[in-house]
Amino acid sequence: MKAFIISSLLLTGILSNSFAQNNWNVASIPAELKEKAHAVIRKSETIFTVKNLGEATEKNHKVITILDEQGLQYASMTLFYSKLEKVNNFEGVLYDSNGEKVKKVKKDDIHDGSAVGNGTLFGDNRYKYAEFKYAIFPFTVEFTTETTNKNLLFYPMWFPQEDEENVAVEQSSLKIQMPANLPLRYKSINGLAEPTLENIAESKSYTWQVKNLQVYENELYSPKWTRYGKGVLTAPNEFEVEGFKGSMKTWKDLGEFDNILGKGRDVLPENVQQEVKQLVANISDPSQKxxxxxxxxxxxxxxxxxxxxxxxxxxxxxxxxxxKGYGDCKALSNYTKALLKSVGIESFYASIRGGSNERDIHPDFPSQQFNHVIVCVPMKSDTIWLECTSQDNAFGYLSDFTSDRYALLSTPEGGKLVHTPVYKAKDNQQNRNIKVALEEDGNATVTAVTEYTGLLSDDYSDIKNLSSKEEQQKQLYRRINIPSFEVSNFSIQDEKKRIPTATVKLDLNVRKCASKSGTRLFLTPNLMSAINTVPPALDKPRQTEVVLKVALTETDSVTYQLPKNATLEFKPVGIKFENRFGTYQSEFQVKDGSLLYIRKLVRNQGKFPPESYAELIEYYKKVSKADRTQVVLKL
Structure with missing residues (x-):
């Protein structure tokens, strides 16, 4: 689905009549705003003026001071446009630390290029780009833009700190001007104050404003939307795009708009219909069809x-x-629906926000928050989800790109908001069996077989699909958690089930698998699954919920064939503990010259209160300590 992209540097407004009227001397920035900041937004104004259902203008003015080299990304401006978005104005000015003008952006300084990626056959997305290459810190840049937008599926999403860490804000505002007969809907995020309302002639304006926001520090394991700081989502009730009128007052209305866009586009050639009917002629089970x-x-x-x-x-x-044999997510999903329809199976076009680390949509704010389309096939006892853009996905499996989030189904009755499958700890497993031949010098040869299921299989299925063994091996090296080793042989097999499986076999030569000191070997039995990092402690009370996104189960069985003349001097006692975040257990067995280490870790998924973060730290400390437990051998 075509993304509505707004550059993070475009959340600005009208340029004042004279640059000289403003004082951009860096010395005037309050000291507290410079703390932990690489850049400070001095002034940011956005005015979004809606003319009618299908057209609006957006005027942006931003002044930002770059404090150091790490803030250089803010010394540039990228403005995206397309057939439906026209650039009317693009200006820029550079100031030194005293606020004195150094230079202006000239027409020749503005690069105009295609924003079409390698996977796009046809596209009208383009961009204008300008940057100031200046290395005398601190300095200030000022950008002014104006665009005309004829795609009012999207209204501004405004976050003054732009989902960026180490950026402070002196002042920032958003103003939306609406015709009196067109209502505006909005949703404040993370405690943003209500807007100031003003009636002017036959229009109504809404203005949000913030001042003196210090650097926003994201908290680990926080809900995705809290990472954006204070902000607001806005949307209309009615809209128009290239002659197509629609409503997003409710999810039902927005789904109906997708029905309008897809009307009459599900007709298949007769030969394809016959081919598909032949394919399923001898199949009675609908899910197998x-x-x-x-x-x-x-x-x-x-x-x-x-x-x-x-x-x-x-x-x-x-x-x-x-x-043609190709299409984007919309076209391929529509085609899949048509194929299913030809054999009498009903399915629904499903709009979704795809992305492995994407925020989910706000279900209580009907609006166009999606960037991808998949297909939902309701069955009597099950629901089948189809990712139609992948030639490799297992049937009925949604990876972390589209699982566990909301989707808008376009049903004959209109839109219906539903939730995609959640993969649990029993689905996401890492089951590892390792055989280790330990030598007297501490080196070892290792054979490891690991089965990954569900979401944990995704990376390894992707590695298997790489074009060369060399590239596959390179990716495996990055994922093997051993300090010093060489891969002498490997293989990757995957099985395309509803909960897919990837099996990785490794032959390794491990240097210093055990540390030798005199006549003793110090061995850490957890060879490949040890958790070495612990969430950092906070220097102030936590503000947000603790969110653990993915549930998983890890099991390890590691058998060490000990050196012939080695005796066991110290064998740890197994450990077991459990809390709201998960369970952990380990045990050690010695028999016939070998040591067997067994470990099981279950991590729970869920949202937990802010005060539970200290408990999470202690949990991981306990796991990390248990994973580092050593056995002592005497030679």
Missing amino acids: VKKIYEYLQSKTRYISIQLGIGGWQPFEASYVAE
Whole structure:
């Protein structure tokens, strides 16, 4: 789905009549705003003026002081535009530390380029870019832009600190001007104050303003939306894009707009219909019919992005995909729906916010918050989800790109907000069996077989799909948690089940697997799964919930064949403990010249109160200490 991209440096407004009227001397910045800051936003203004259902202008003015080299990213401006977004003005000025003007951006300084990525066949996204290359810190930059927007599916999403750490704000504001007959909806995030309202002639304006925001420090394991600081989401009730009118007053309305865009676009060529019917002719189980059609889709199509005007949201016809063999997420999902429809199986177009580390949408604020499309197939006893852009995904499996979040289904009755599957600790497993031949010098040869399931299999399935053994090995090296080793041989196999599995076999030569001191060997039995890091302590009370996103289970069975003349001088006692975050247990067994180490860790998923963070630290300290437990051998 076509992303509505606003540069983080565009949350600004109208440039004053004269640069000289402003004092950008760095000395005038309050000292507390410089603490832990690489940059300070001196002034940021945005004015978004809605003219009618289908057109608005946005005027932005931003002044930002760059304090050091780590703040240099803010010395540039990137302004995206397309067929539906026109650039009217682009200016920039550089000031020294005293606020004296050094230079202005000239027309030749502005680079104009294509914003179309390698995976896009057709696209009209472009960008204008300018930067100031200046190395006398601190200095200040000022940017002014104006655009005309004819895609009012999207209204401003305003976060003064821009989801960036080490940025302070002196003053920042957003003003939205609406015609009197068009209401504005908004949702304040993270405690932003209500807007100031003003009626002017036949319009109504909403103004949000903040001042003197110190650097916002994100808290580890915090909810994704809290990482943006104070902000606001805005949206209309009614809108228009290239002649298509719609509503987002409710999720039902927004889903109906997707129905409008897709109307009549699910017609398949007759030969494709017959081919698909033949494929499933001898299959009685509906879910197996869906599986067969999904495999047909994967074998016949590939993902290519096509983003032109309304095509950023309207799928290409199913007949186009059938003929060309490619499409973007919208086109491929629409094509899949058409294939299923041809054999009498109902399915729904599902808009979703895809991304492994993406924030989820706000379910209580109907608006266009999505960037991707998948397909939902309701069954009598199950619901099947299909990622139609992947030629490798297991049937019915959603990776961490689309699992555990909201999706908007476009049903015949309109939009319906639902939640995608959550993969639990029983689904996400790492089961490892290791054989170690330990030598007297502490070196060892190791054979390790690890089975990864569910979300934990994703990375290894991706590695398996890399084009060369050399690249696969390079990626494995980055994931093996041993200080000093060499891979002498490896293999990766995966199994495409509803909960997929990847099995990695490794032959390793490990240097100093045990540390030798005189006639003793000090061995840490947890060879590959030790947790070595502990969440940092806080110097002030935690403000946000503790969020553990992924539940998982790790089991390790490590058998050490000890040197022939070694005797066991110290064997630790196994340990077991449990709290709200998970469970941990380990045990040690010695028999016939070998040492068996068994470990099991279960991490729970969930949201926990802020005060539980101290308990989480203690939990990980306990796990880390247990993982570092040593055995002492005497030679």
